[in-house]
Amino acid sequence: MYFKRFKMKKRKGFTLVEMVIVVVILGILSSMALMKYNNVQENAKKKADYATASTIATATIVAMNDGQISGDQVKVSELVSKGYLQSDVKCNSTGKGFDITINGDSVSISSNNEPYYPKPEESSAQ
Secondary structure, three states, X not given: OHHHHHHXXXXXXOXXXXXXXXXXXXXXXXXHHHHHHHHHHHHHHHHHHHHHHHHHHHHHHHHHHHOOOOOOEEOHHHHHHOOOOOOOOEOOOOOOEOEEEEEOOEEEEEEOOEEEXXXXXXXXXX
């Protein structure tokens, strides 16, 4: 008789406290994952901007060697109209266009006063 009552009182499932603890732990883990994903996304945009700036610099140098452009400021749309680039590109990080500056034989590219080409040296604090 005692054993029957003991079996009847034993319930299956989780208590409210256990469920709250699980939800809190899942919330902490998901917030950590979202912060990490945001950093990865920003780094990917930055690296894509460096690659795009390098392509623009190459097109600018080729246009300079062909004698198609002159002066110290060139626009990306000018490179597109002369056939050195396929389309007008914008910076992924800032959403603005790239600024091309020619100093003698060197080309520098920036967007929103942030240099993209030549790529600035990164600190090796890793």
